[in-house]
Amino acid sequence: MQKPILSFSAALAAAAVLISTPVYADGRLEKIKSTGEIALGHRDTSIPFSYLDDQQNAIGYSLDICYGVVEALKEKLEMDNIDIKYVPVTSSTRIPLVANGTVDLNCGSSTNTIERQAQVAFAPTTFVTATRFLAKKSSNLSTLDDFKGKTIVSTAGTSNIRWATAANDSQNLGMNIIPTKDHAEAFLTVENGRALAFFMDDILLAGLVATSRNPDDWMISEEAYTIEPYAIMQPKDDPEFKKVVDEAIIAMMKDGRLEELYKKWFETPIPPKNVNLNLPMSDSLKRAIAEPSDSADPENYK
Amino acid sequence: MNGFDFDVIDRSLGYLFQDGMMFTLKLTLLSATGGLILGTLLALCRLSKIPLLSTVAGTYVNLLRALPLILVIFWFYFLVPYIGAWLTGASRPVSVGGFTSALITFTLFEAAYYCEIMRSGILSVPQSQTAAAKALGLNRVQVLCSVVLPQAFRNMAPVLLTQTIVLFQDTSLVYVLSLTDFLGAAVKVAQRDGRLLEMYVFAAVVYFVICYCASQLVRYLQRRTAVSR
């Protein structure tokens, strides 16, 4: 019986040591230069930003942007080759992994928000989307009030589930919110009837519907609830690295490469099912490209 | 739900076994080996007469046995780079991949369980063995390595192997890190093709067959090597 007390106090002591130990780090540029490799975080099912194709290779719009950044890094660091290490992340692990050094650039579908800027930094916005919900056409849902007392699903660690939880509390909706590990699982939760709707960024919803078995069964809501500017996530407090990354992306915006990438992923057929999302560039994105900004304020993107 | 779709299993066999099962087996074997070595050392520390060693080892073992494996997995996944930087003098962030992090986690976690098994094993070797060995003039290290430990291993072999089978099952928990072990691969295929039923049942069947055969093997070995007392 003394043993558990001993382990408890030992754990507290270890914690106390941990608190007082400062942790510093060198910049990522030095790390990339000396190890010759960069770690890119990617997603499994964030179509078309960062997802796995039939051969389980990571592809997508955000990854292509990151490849452009890697080219710029090669030039800046005067290296012939930088090995790319692919690190699978989920919405809830991406921030701690960028913060603890496992991932250098997170190339996925991360929203730039003020809260997140306390832990990580963001490159200039490369996509603008909004929170909507996905449901079966037969459910006939249109507004938030239709969900009073019902069950919805969203992906853990996203800005969308955060908004849904806060709205649930402030508007007293009494909704049950199921958190899932990733988007595909959330989609399946609606498909097999456990939840009424999936709240997520509308572009991701569109990607899931387009690649589903019966796209005609699904509807995405007209109402949009939040504005979500996407950007590549990078470590905080590393100004040299941020400068190189930001300049690389701005260069891609200025010389038209970003528009080409946009066309490739949003206006032509994409793997694995060769579906065309057919989504012309929105006005807010055009403005964000003309005037690159890494601001988290949704007002800037209206 | 229409009929059971064997096709999806058929198509993904290569991915499931070459990527998924290989990952699981590699993780199991490497952490079992590392865990056993570390566990034996911990057992010796716990049984040692030096209070510092036995307290530290005891605290470590009790702490890890009191925590759920999922929590320990998360701790190490997020913590290892910081510890790595601290250990190497904080010169640069130590970027560890998912597999390395899982390997460290399982080795350290299983070491606590192997330690208890080995401690039991070492204690089960009669005192007379140690006494006889010392009477023959062997020093303490030789007594340990040539007399006590081999007998302890032999006594505890079935339990150690059973614990390894448990470890094999526990590796499925790397699912929470989105690593592609056998279960992770099955889940990926299931979600991509919308065939949850087939893939989960298939994964369950494969795990069952492997673990059942392994535990029958352990039982057979136990009968063959049982020493009548």
Place this chain on the structure above:
Amino acid sequence: MNYYWNWSIFFEPSPYGNLYIFTLLNGLVWTIFTALLAWTLALVVGTLIGVARTTSSRWLRILGTIYVEFFRNIPLLVQMFLWYFVVPEVLPKTLGDAMKQIAPPWGIFIPAFLCLGFYTASRVAEQVRAGIESLPVGQRMAGTALGMKPTQVYRYVLLPASFRIVLPPLTSELLNLIKNTSVAFTIGLMELVGAARSMQEFSFQVFESFAAATSLYLVLNLVVVMATSWLERSVAVPGFMGSSTTSKSKKTGNSTVNEVAP
């Protein structure tokens, strides 16, 4: 890679509307609740299966063995997924749909509790079997000689003795069950690990959330160990084998070694 500590995060409001510390305590309550209910199910079913494996009826023994082997050789996470995703699909459509319509958290709690209960029952069954088998054969014979029916022999002679013997391993099974409730986090149950993750995702304070969850698990562990020590002392029959020796009874041959199986 700098980490910004913020221990006061526990007293800051979460998106749920309450303070983060209440999110964690909520999780703790769910862990305890799930564990207690699953333990009850496990004891009932486990005792039945354990007894079945020691009866003279061949069929009962085979059934018991099938049960135990099935639940021991499939990883707990896979079993959790089977209960949550697969069972509603293989049941008849109306029953399956009814299961899926149960709103969370109960819709998630019920598969989790069934999964944990039946899984732990298989381990309890093994302990009960080992306990009964470690009793001298004469006990059962004496009971029969006194004119007791088999159920009475079990109820009045074998089970009381064997439970006292296996109380220590049963304690470790209960502790394992409490740890295993964390696996239900993967299907969305907001028990302690789920609550810690949720806190980590909303507040970004990874280590504070996990440190709190770890401390709560250690406290829970402590409480259970103390409670079961008290229980052991209070039911011990002075001078009887259950009170002092043999949780470490090891037999040659092929019976289960019930000492350190985690």
